[in-house]
Amino acid sequence: MNPFTKRKINQNTYHFKTKIMKNQNLQDIKTYPEMNQNIKDYLEFRSDVVSLYALKRINELEKELETLKVSHKNVISEEDERTSQVAR
Numbered sequence: 001m002n003p004f005t006k007r008k009i010n011q012n013t014y015h016f017k018t019k020i021m022k023n024q025n026l027q028d029i030k031t032y033p034e035m036n037q038n039i040k041d042y043l044e045f046r047s048d049v050v051s052l053y054a055l056k057r058i059n060e061l062e063k064e065l066e067t068l069k070v071s072h073k074n075v076i077s078e079e080d081e082r083t084s085q086v087a088r
Contacts, residue, residue: 043055 040055040058043051043058
């Protein structure tokens with residue numbers, strides 16, 4: 001990993017910690033796609049077993065979520081199609 005990437009990860013981690021310190025209740029923490037990617041980059045950068053495990057699990061869950069979104073979209077489309085056929 002190049003020094004620029006390390007610096008960026010460290011800066012993003014600092015901002016992440018600052019946001020968490022402002023919102024100490026877990027329910028109050030807002031999530032953002034950019035921050036999610038920064039956290040994944042940080043986990044990969046750390047490269048310890050726990051971080052790599054967490055990164056792998058996050059990637060698995062994101063893939064599963066995308067699959068479910070596609071399935072849900074297909075079910076809604078099929079339902080809409082059936083509804084329009086019944087209306088005819």
